[in-house]
Amino acid sequence: MISPLADPVLFHIGPAPITSAVAVTWGLMAFLAGGAFWATRKLSIDASPTQSVFELIVDTVDGQIRDTMQAEPARYRAFIGTLFVFIFVANWSTLIPGVEPPTAHLETDIALAFLVFLAVIVFGIRAGGVRHYLATFASPNPIMIPLNFVESLTRVFSMFVRLFGNVMSGVFMIGIVLMLAGFLVPIPLMALDLLTGAVQAYIFAILAMVFIAGAIGDVKPASPKQEKGD
Amino acid sequence: MNWAAVVSIFSAAMAVSFGAIGPALGEGRAVAAAMDAIARQPESANTISRTLFVGLAMIETMAIYCLVIALLLLFANPLLK
Numbered sequence: 001m002i003s004p005l006a007d008p009v010l011f012h013i014g015p016a017p018i019t020s021a022v023a024v025t026w027g028l029m030a031f032l033a034g035g036a037f038w039a040t041r042k043l044s045i046d047a048s049p050t051q052s053v054f055e056l057i058v059d060t061v062d063g064q065i066r067d068t069m070q071a072e073p074a075r076y077r078a079f080i081g082t083l084f085v086f087i088f089v090a091n092w093s094t095l096i097p098g099v100e101p102p103t104a105h106l107e108t109d110i111a112l113a114f115l116v117f118l119a120v121i122v123f124g125i126r127a128g129g130v131r132h133y134l135a136t137f138a139s140p141n142p143i144m145i146p147l148n149f150v151e152s153l154t155r156v157f158s159m160f161v162r163l164f165g166n167v168m169s170g171v172f173m174i175g176i177v178l179m180l181a182g183f184l185v186p187i188p189l190m191a192l193d194l195l196t197g198a199v200q201a202y203i204f205a206i207l208a209m210v211f212i213a214g215a216i217g218d219v220k221p222a223s224p225k226q227e228k229g230d
Numbered sequence: 231m232n233w234a235a236v237v238s239i240f241s242a243a244m245a246v247s248f249g250a251i252g253p254a255l256g257e258g259r260a261v262a263a264a265m266d267a268i269a270r271q272p273e274s275a276n277t278i279s280r281t282l283f284v285g286l287a288m289i290e291t292m293a294i295y296c297l298v299i300a301l302l303l304l305f306a307n308p309l310l311k
Contacts, residue, residue, distance in 0.1 A: 003306070161295060203288070
């Protein structure tokens, strides 16, 4: 049986081995970038049905950011939205025969979690300055500094193990059932896998929002809507 | 098949089986509580089920950790190299 932790190398570009996960990721990136370019090519005030669908997606992401972070979404929309859409599409890429989702390989998940780790620092510093960001480690009191510091690393670790474990276990289970029972039997499992994939994408985005919101702390950008809400 | 391989396979099975007990109980409690909440306040079913899904996935992660440990034991075991 092929190890789920191994990743077959397709070809080499110079010294860099290109694995199937990287190739699929490139395909997804091209698909998403092309799709985004195509969707925003002809924007108009009276939206066409396609534009309405995309507006609905953006609106939903905005609503989630507003609910979870209690902040105006404009600053975080690009990062959170891209995370969600990419992981969602990556998890559902298993629908294409022969394609294994790149999130079923540890490297992709580590890269995504590392992005979140960096984003927490960047957004935290941008919101209130370095001092305020460092002060969030000392909340609720200075005794918590080592714990908070360790937590900022371990939560990123748990984040990528969660995504990796869920997606990989889905792929692995389908492989085992296919081996034992054969054709058409794993279809219910695949449906479950799609649900898991969507929920995991949602959770990854939600967790990223929660972490960033924690780093921002109490500093809220002054906006009339926010003050009215509170 | 040497001694380390036997122990690895056995402990991989133990990790998954016992690691699944806790999350299963936890998920059961979470779903029961959510059902209760929805029965009391059907109008907030949306929020509750959204939170429930996130919570379930969080709890499920514990079992997934065990699965990852089991797979590490089976496929990336340093003792068997």
